Amino acid sequence: MRMYPCVAALLAFSAAFLTLGGELPAKRACASADAFLDRVKKLGPVAAYLEHERMQDMRRACLVQLPILLDVLTLGLSAGLSFDASLELYCSRYTGELSSALSEAMVSWRIGAATRSEALSQLAKRLDVAALGRFSAAVTEALAFGSPLADVLEHQAQAIRDEHRSHVEEAIEKVPVKMLIPLGTLIVPAMLLAILGPLMGPALQTV
Numbered sequence: 001m002r003m004y005p006c007v008a009a010l011l012a013f014s015a016a017f018l019t020l021g022g023e024l025p026a027k028r029a030c031a032s033a034d035a036f037l038d039r040v041k042k043l044g045p046v047a048a049y050l051e052h053e054r055m056q057d058m059r060r061a062c063l064v065q066l067p068i069l070l071d072v073l074t075l076g077l078s079a080g081l082s083f084d085a086s087l088e089l090y091c092s093r094y095t096g097e098l099s100s101a102l103s104e105a106m107v108s109w110r111i112g113a114a115t116r117s118e119a120l121s122q123l124a125k126r127l128d129v130a131a132l133g134r135f136s137a138a139v140t141e142a143l144a145f146g147s148p149l150a151d152v153l154e155h156q157a158q159a160i161r162d163e164h165r166s167h168v169e170e171a172i173e174k175v176p177v178k179m180l181i182p183l184g185t186l187i188v189p190a191m192l193l194a195i196l197g198p199l200m201g202p203a204l205q206t207v
Contacts, residue, residue, distance in 0.1 A: 055128070058097045062129050063164055065098040070135070070157035077150040083143065101127065116143070131160045 069090050076086025084106070091103045105119040114122065122134035135156060142149040 007174070059127060059129050060098040061158070062101070062127055063131060064130075065094070065096050066131055066135070067157045067160050068094065069098060069152045070160070074150045074153045074157070083139065083149065116140070128168070131163065
């Protein structure tokens with residue numbers, strides 16, 4: 001599915017080149033291609049696809065960064081810091097999708113726009129990351145009942161790492177299956193043509 005932006009870019013460059021007749025400077029051609037590509041990106045299906053890909057990349061980034069967050073929170077809580085102070089320490093030391101999203105959520109409960117549990121739940125729902133939802137539920141329950149949060153977060157970090165490792169192994173196992181499509185449609189026909197072409201030439205000439 002990632003070929004659609006490339007096709008759109010190729011169409012944009014071709015349209016700009018034909019429109020300009022290939023005679024105007026390269027900067028003007030590139031500007032026209034960029035303008036055409038911007039129009040293509042605003043189309044309904046293309047915009048929906050790009051938004052879907054953006055959210056998928058954000059979810060993958062958050063899943064990778066979540067164990068680091070849990071480790072920092074565990075160390076902060078074990079050192080005697082509060083949950084908010086530990087979370088602020090993580091947001092100030094790390095940059096990424098998860099850090100930015102948590103900074104916004106932390107601001108929302110500090111100014112009173114939402115409670116801590118509501119902000120974390122809304123964040124997990126918006127990003128649609130199951131592990132982040134479990135983290136939100138564990139934090140809300142531990143802070144409400146006074147149970148030790150550091151031990152819970154440590155176990156969650158290990159579980160998330162195991163889950164991420166299983167996803168990577170699953171993706172690696174799917175690679176040979178995905179390679180069958182270009183192999184069967186591009187490489188095999190080209191090899192047959194290269195092998196059978198010289199043999200069929202004399203046969204066709206005799207006919």
